[in-house]
Amino acid sequence: MGAQMILSVACGIALLLMCAAFFLAAWRVIKGPTLPDRIVALDTLTAIAIGFIAVIAIRTGFNLYIDIAIALGLVGFLATVAFARFVLSQGMQPGEAAAPEETAADARARRGGGHARRLR
Amino acid sequence: MRPAVIIAVFTLVWLAVSGSFTIPNLVLGIAAAALSLLLVRGHIQPDGRRLRPLKALSLLALFLRELALSAWKVAVLVVRPKMDLKPGIFAFPLTVDRDFEITLLANLITLTPGTLSVDVSEDRKTLYVHALDCSDPAGARRDIANGFEKKILEAFR
């Protein structure tokens, strides 16, 4: 009886933490401000989803969920790699700030740098 | 590594993933490993690299310890109300020169406390490392050179 209770309490705590983590990461995805930020946040969302699946595997005792979690990890990794290739080929978007708290001088320097890169 | 060793490692991974330790599954694993090795044979060159199992195991132990420590340190940093960050990218001169060793070192650096490898220079002599606390780049370089790089050299040379 005791063992069952420990497990269900631990599952409850873990689910609560994952829920909070999910909202935090989702907020970063919405807020941005840059594409790489969103990619990193999406990668974390995948990790959180894997955690969810693991907890559900323990709760239901249905071990096939573990295979699902591994498959999700694989797909998530491939998605991140594809996103990284996209950032590399696309370059920085014109409207995107280079850093969250950028000054006008920084922006000028960046535009200069971007120009030089295009020349190369 | 020799092809036979790679096939053995692949087969072990196959057995672990498929989770059934029977003779037919073993044969299937060897076949799958050989087939996948055949597909990428153009991209790997067998060299006379030796692997010292004991040293490699000690590298693995160091790695697991550093991984736990780094997750802990990031966790502590994040919950602190005022984060004292001095982030920066420093250049690390590489002593290891083979692709496999550079890859391993870069992966190990990423999973150690406060450091993340960003890029390798085109001549493969410099590794660019992003650090959360970049106030002492010389010390960080020394730590990597005396820690992981030395272990990698011991394990694979």
Place this chain on the structure above:
Amino acid sequence: MLDLVLALVVGVMLVAGGVFTFLAALGILRLPDVYTRMHAASKAGTVGSGLMLLAAGIHSLDIAIFTRALAGFVFFVLTAPVAAHLVAKAAHAAGYRLSRLAVMDDMRASRKHAAKKR
């Protein structure tokens, strides 16, 4: 008795994994730029989800399923730094800069140097 110990181990691993995952998400929200955020995601996030997967593997009490969970854990640990490295490299090459807190950027300096030489 063994039941209790097993439940304790699994429970502790679950809660620890949950805490690490939560802190990874918190780090992604709090840290100033994409490079520092990557630290939180690639370390705490990997350890968090890996611990929970291992907990599920132990809970099953089946060696086949445990090795599968272990293989999954190793896979996550191997791919997380690769993904972080790729995103960091792509972001830096695309021109996303470090936050203003940054004290140095050797990579940018060397790139400027190379551009000047050309």
